[in-house]
Amino acid sequence: MYKNTIHKGLETDFKNAPTGIWILIGLVGAGKTTFAQKLWTTDPTGTIRSSLDEIIQMMSFYNYEPRMNNFYAGVERSTIVDGLINGYKVIVDRTNITKKTRNLFIVLIKKIKEIANEYLLLLDTQKESTFIEQCERNLIENILIEESRKNITIYSLYLKLVRDWKVKKIEPILFTQNSSTIRNKLKDIAQTEIVGIFFDVPEEICIQRRLGDPLNIVRDRGQKINWKAVIKKMKKQLEQPEINEGFDRIYRVNQNGSESNVLYHPKTKLKPIILNYL
Numbered sequence: 251m252y253k254n255t256i257h258k259g260l261e262t263d264f265k266n267a268p269t270g271i272w273i274l275i276g277l278v279g280a281g282k283t284t285f286a287q288k289l290w291t292t293d294p295t296g297t298i299r300s301s302l303d304e305i306i307q308m309m310s311f312y313n314y315e316p317r318m319n320n321f322y323a324g325v326e327r328s329t330i331v332d333g334l335i336n337g338y339k340v341i342v343d344r345t346n347i348t349k350k351t352r353n354l355f356i357v358l359i360k361k362i363k364e365i366a367n368e369y370l371l372l373l374d375t376q377k378e379s380t381f382i383e384q385c386e387r388n389l390i391e392n393i394l395i396e397e398s399r400k401n402i403t404i405y406s407l408y409l410k411l412v413r414d415w416k417v418k419k420i421e422p423i424l425f426t427q428n429s430s431t432i433r434n435k436l437k438d439i440a441q442t443e444i445v446g447i448f449f450d451v452p453e454e455i456c457i458q459r460r461l462g463d464p465l466n467i468v469r470d471r472g473q474k475i476n477w478k479a480v481i482k483k484m485k486k487q488l489e490q491p492e493i494n495e496g497f498d499r500i501y502r503v504n505q506n507g508s509e510s511n512v513l514y515h516p517k518t519k520l521k522p523i524i525l526n527y528l
Contacts, residue, residue: 260447260501265292267445269337269438271330271359275346275491276449277484278477279456279463285447285503286343293339300329301343327358328403334362334442335407337435347488349495352446356496359444362404366440369408373433385412411435446491446500453485455505 264272272289274282283301290297305325309318326344333340346352373381389409396402415432460466460477491500 261292264289269334270443271340272445273342273346273355274447277456278481279460280449280451282343286341297339298333299341299343300326302326331403347484349489356444359442363440363442365408366436370436382416443498444496446497448491448502450502451505453481457481
């Protein structure tokens with residue numbers, strides 16, 4: 251049903267990709283953060299990384315507080331939304347081992363794309379001046395009536411995007427960008443790819459890596475963690491990612507990084523290629 255090929259160039263694919271979300275999936279100790287840094291170096295000015303682990307470290311020095319969970323998640327969500335709407339590739343560096351967790355991000359990206367498509371349609375059917383006014387009105391209304399409050403960040407950033415463009419239209423001497431700027435931005439956002447990178451690494455190797463991580467000295471100051479037990483429990487909970495979750499592509503990376511397997515969504519416009527990875 252799906253095209254399954256040996257693929258070269260995960261890093262090249264990442265470097266050449268426009269804005270998109272790259273969701274890392276794997277056990278603690280699988281090598282996700284090291285790989286994220288590797289990807290980031292291919293396009294440092296066009297990439298940001300969101301790390302739940304480092305958000306917790308920043309907020310409470312690795313001393314995870316369950317009562318602050320919504321706060322941690324809010325910072326993570328804002329980073330992702332802000333990055334995508336502003337044209338960055340975003341790496342989501344966390345375990346993401348269950349479909350339920352991954353779905354939180356996939357639903358978020360679909361909402362961002364949905365709004366972009368709505369405003370592209372609006373731009374095609376109205377004059378630019380009317381478009382700006384309508385966008386501002388719609389976005390403000392959505393901010394005011396949003397009951398769940400989950401999409402406030404998305405609507406607020408779109409409002410900022412439209413208003414920034416409005417300023418540039420008023421001051422053409424200061425801002426020489428033409429009227430296609432907002433259209434191009436909306437098109438890029440509407441075409442955001444959802445990419446998964448699955449780290450297929452044995453739990454024994456993950457345990458060995460985590461136990462040997464020098465950062466454990468810092469982590470243990472907050473609370474002592476039995477990483478062997480944690481990783482074994484995570485292994486039982488691990489659900490391998492599937493295309494039908496909403497991914498455009500899924501890469502599979504082993505512990506050596508010597509080979510990668512890529513799965514394409516059947517509706518993708520990308521043509522599968524066969525090359526040796528790394």
